Amino acid sequence: MPREEILLGNGAVALGLLESGCQVVTSYPGTPSSEILPEVIRLVKEVNLNTYVEWSTNEKVALDNAFAASLTGKRAACCMKQVGLNVAADSLMSAAYLGTVGGLVVISCDDPGPHSSQTEQDTRFMARLAKVPVLDPSTPQEAREMVELAFSISEEFRIPVILRPAIRVCHARQNITFGEIPRPDRKGSFEKDPMRWAATPRFRLLLHGELNRKLVEIAGKFETLTRYNFHSLEPGKGYPLGIVAGGIPYSVIHDLLLEENRSDIPVLKIGTPFPFPESLASEFTAACERMLVLEETDTLIEYLLRDRQKVMGRLSGHVPAEGEMVPHVIYRVVNRVLTELKLDPLRGVDDQAAMDLVKGLQLPVRKPTLCPGCPHRAAFFAIRKARPKAIFTSDIGCYTLGLNLGAVDTCLDMGAAITMASGFYHSFAQDGEERPIVATIGDSTFFHSGTAGLLNAVYNGSRFILVILDNLTTAMTGMQPTPALGIRADGSEGKAISLERVVAGCGVDYVEVLDPYDIPRMVDSLKKAAEYVKEPEGGIAVLVARHPCLIAYRGREISRKKKVTITDKCAQCNFCLDRFECPALYHDEELGRTGINRTICSDCGVCLQVCPKGAIEEVEGL
Amino acid sequence: MDTINIVLCGLGGQGILFMTKVLAQASLDKGYNVMGAETHGMAQRGGSVVSHLRLGEARGSLVRNDSAHFVLALDEIEGYRNLPFLARGSRLYANTAAASFPREEVRAYLSDREVVSRGVPAGLIAQELGAPLSSNLALLGYYAAFGEGPVSPEEMRATIERISPERFRETNLRIFDAGQEKGMGEKNA
Numbered sequence A: 001m002p003r004e005e006i007l008l009g010n011g012a013v014a015l016g017l018l019e020s021g022c023q024v025v026t027s028y029p030g031t032p033s034s035e036i037l038p039e040v041i042r043l044v045k046e047v048n049l050n051t052y053v054e055w056s057t058n059e060k061v062a063l064d065n066a067f068a069a070s071l072t073g074k075r076a077a078c079c080m081k082q083v084g085l086n087v088a089a090d091s092l093m094s095a096a097y098l099g100t101v102g103g104l105v106v107i108s109c110d111d112p113g114p115h116s117s118q119t120e121q122d123t124r125f126m127a128r129l130a131k132v133p134v135l136d137p138s139t140p141q142e143a144r145e146m147v148e149l150a151f152s153i154s155e156e157f158r159i160p161v162i163l164r165p166a167i168r169v170c171h172a173r174q175n176i177t178f179g180e181i182p183r184p185d186r187k188g189s190f191e192k193d194p195m196r197w198a199a200t201p202r203f204r205l206l207l208h209g210e211l212n213r214k215l216v217e218i219a220g221k222f223e224t225l226t227r228y229n230f231h232s233l234e235p236g237k238g239y240p241l242g243i244v245a246g247g248i249p250y251s252v253i254h255d256l257l258l259e260e261n262r263s264d265i266p267v268l269k270i271g272t273p274f275p276f277p278e279s280l281a282s283e284f285t286a287a288c289e290r291m292l293v294l295e296e297t298d299t300l301i302e303y304l305l306r307d308r309q310k311v312m313g314r315l316s317g318h319v320p321a322e323g324e325m326v327p328h329v330i331y332r333v334v335n336r337v338l339t340e341l342k343l344d345p346l347r348g349v350d351d352q353a354a355m356d357l358v359k360g361l362q363l364p365v366r367k368p369t370l371c372p373g374c375p376h377r378a379a380f381f382a383i384r385k386a387r388p389k390a391i392f393t394s395d396i397g398c399y400t401l402g403l404n405l406g407a408v409d410t411c412l413d414m415g416a417a418i419t420m421a422s423g424f425y426h427s428f429a430q431d432g433e434e435r436p437i438v439a440t441i442g443d444s445t446f447f448h449s450g451t452a453g454l455l456n457a458v459y460n461g462s463r464f465i466l467v468i469l470d471n472l473t474t475a476m477t478g479m480q481p482t483p484a485l486g487i488r489a490d491g492s493e494g495k496a497i498s499l500e501r502v503v504a505g506c507g508v509d510y511v512e513v514l515d516p517y518d519i520p521r522m523v524d525s526l527k528k529a530a531e532y533v534k535e536p537e538g539g540i541a542v543l544v545a546r547h548p549c550l551i552a553y554r555g556r557e558i559s560r561k562k563k564v565t566i567t568d569k570c571a572q573c574n575f576c577l578d579r580f581e582c583p584a585l586y587h588d589e590e591l592g593r594t595g596i597n598r599t600i601c602s603d604c605g606v607c608l609q610v611c612p613k614g615a616i617e618e619v620e621g622l
Numbered sequence B: 001m002d003t004i005n006i007v008l009c010g011l012g013g014q015g016i017l018f019m020t021k022v023l024a025q026a027s028l029d030k031g032y033n034v035m036g037a038e039t040h041g042m043a044q045r046g047g048s049v050v051s052h053l054r055l056g057e058a059r060g061s062l063v064r065n066d067s068a069h070f071v072l073a074l075d076e077i078e079g080y081r082n083l084p085f086l087a088r089g090s091r092l093y094a095n096t097a098a099a100s101f102p103r104e105e106v107r108a109y110l111s112d113r114e115v116v117s118r119g120v121p122a123g124l125i126a127q128e129l130g131a132p133l134s135s136n137l138a139l140l141g142y143y144a145a146f147g148e149g150p151v152s153p154e155e156m157r158a159t160i161e162r163i164s165p166e167r168f169r170e171t172n173l174r175i176f177d178a179g180q181e182k183g184m185g186e187k188n189a
Helices: A009-018 A036-047 A059-071 A082-087 A089-098 A123-130 A140-157 A201-223 A247-259 A276-286 A301-302 A327-340 A352-361 A377-384 A398-405 A416-429 A443-449 A453-457 A498-507 A519-534 A574-582 B018-030 B077-080 B103-112 B124-129 B135-145 B153-163 B164-186
Strands: A004-010 A024-027 A052-055 A078-080 A102-108 A161-163 A172-177 A238-247 A267-269 A289-293 A389-394 A437-442 A465-470 A510-514 A542-544 A562-564 A583-587 A593-596 A616-618 B004-009 B034-037 B050-054 B070-074 B087-096 B116-120
Touching: A004 A009, A004 A201, A004 B018, A009 A036, A009 A102, A009 A140, A009 A172, A024 A036, A024 A059, A024 A416, A024 B153, A036 A052, A052 A059, A052 A443, A052 B124, A059 A078, A059 A082, A059 A089, A059 A102, A078 B153, A082 A089, A082 A102, A082 A123, A089 A201, A102 A123, A102 A140, A123 A161, A140 A161, A140 A172, A140 A201, A172 B018, A201 A276, A238 A247, A238 A276, A247 A327, A247 B135, A267 A276, A267 B103, A276 A289, A289 A327, A301 B103, A327 A574, A352 B077, A352 B103, A377 A398, A377 A437, A377 A465, A377 A574, A398 A437, A416 A437, A416 A453, A416 A465, A437 A443, A437 A593, A437 B087, A443 A498, A443 B124, A453 B050, A465 A498, A498 A510, A498 A542, A519 A542, A562 A593, A574 A583, B004 B018, B004 B077, B018 B034, B018 B050, B018 B135, B018 B153, B070 B077, B070 B135, B077 B087, B077 B124, B103 B153, B116 B135, B116 B164, B124 B135, B135 B153, B153 B164
Parallel strands: A024 A052, A024 A078, A078 A102, A102 A161, A238 A267, A238 A289, A389 A437, A437 A465, A465 A542, A510 A542, B004 B070, B070 B087, B087 B116
Antiparallel strands: A004 A172, A172 B034, A562 A616, A583 A593, B004 B050, B034 B050
């Protein structure tokens, strides 16, 4: 019997990569893409392939590496989240002109919602900007099949191809029947052709022409892909309304129309939105008086449909311009359009009473928080205590949740803790003002894009404190190793790169490594660092606050566990709840003071250093 | 076969993904096609988490409002937050230590919609058996006991036995059994 497994969408993509004979997979972790590479590694180990895998230091690095592998004739892929593609955009735009040899697939995962991203941007527009084809899967199974399609298009037309699964594909689960995983035997070779691979602007013009011609041909090819692009029109029949959909919204509308028995509403499914299958769309347009476009997250199909008079979508105000297209949102959109066109409405979703009821309950918002015992909490507490008036620039990772401790003022993009700190410094220095600035960045984010900003800040004479929150892992995205650990993606040994040597190599003269669990020392070190920043010969002071992540290093993360209790000295001042914000501390109504949730307390004992009344005490034998 | 829609909710860190995995695998073994959606990323750090499971012929991974046959809530408040998912005549199972469940304000709505709600102190059950973080298995056992879902208690138990990591297997089964026993007691009462 063939093997069947319930796979995460990202696992289905991983399976598709190996079924397609992909030999090189690179990635930088980011929700919702993070599980693709680990799933590749799991399968590679099971069937004993020699696939090259790496966690690259960032997405541009990942794409450049995969591009070179493609030039040796092998199939290569790189995986990232949608905002990661911004980092890799430079590489993508150029690679589109140069073309490829072995198939090159860029997997960029979108996050409508957004659930875990700074924007809701639409990767399909990046594909349009770069002039490369993009495939938009609507289920894990389709994503898996589209991987092979992407490779074959890439090799037939010598062009990078983007696969754009959205979060509800990436983090969907579906039962998938495994196919054969081949043992790819392509050997790398490289034919020198500097006119192409190192093309100067004059040749780039020619390559641009070549790229444009490829797109015309690919559009023709897409017209024939009836498995991914199709409609449900009956020959010769006209319709008052048709729906054009791609990606997750297609799956939603498919189920919805089936449940409602609405075969009177035809659907055009677009699996390859760019280059656009024009003829198929024209056929559909001709048969429908109006067309409602359902797509995530922006308006690509809506722009590409030529008959503006017929189209209803985001531009016409019929579809919400932001937020996820979840089933009840799509339901309401469709019903509104049906009503407007005086067509039979759907039976309706009976959820308004429930939504009003829930609203009336005024349920507490459960916002994410740093885990009990998280070393970042100790670091943020000390930072706010030592430098209460500072501007706190921060960055992307678990530690963005330092917001809850009042120790994060900004979060722009990867690496911006450092670049914004220098930007703030210069803007104030210009007025002769010395504002204290404390930047916080995680270890993995520092390796991703901290160094260029730090070099720049040192070179241009910025002055601030940089705290690198080093928890020895990439925590938020699922505990991937960092370059400092000497462990590579597949668990094999790599060269460990010293974070503090990198910092020193950027020209920083003041570096101290310390454990944030020791709050008095953290406070003391921050004050000394602040002095250095102000000295005539001073500059940027870097503190590496190093303590292992409690999830990644469970059982090895706390050298001496301390059981704590809260005594009657508790004055209910709520200082610990507001400023330390540990989920294990709560206001106990019955006791009339702060209580400890022993189920989730990590016994880190850091809160012993927090209570101004000394009401938190260590106890033996609890 | 009509699609069975299940919503599992709670807070990040309560083991919703494992609970979803057990239900999904047991259903697949029974011949259902499985489609579902999970929460990863930032919300896993203690925020509200919802997991969707659709068994049968579904293409979309999300359960629509007003169409869930079951809502399993590892946290009472999260159960209330997800009331809009409940279809008429559906079931709400919640982990709660409260003396009275569901709370007053929602009772009329639930009875109007013919929704049967059942509360169980899953956290306490798990705590008594020495694994306070395993309320997910106690709730699963309790839910299984009523025999309303797609898979029987025996099938669910076999799946837990198969997919639990070695070092948690025995405890997981004990907690599942205790939850089931609690449910059986109520069912037969």
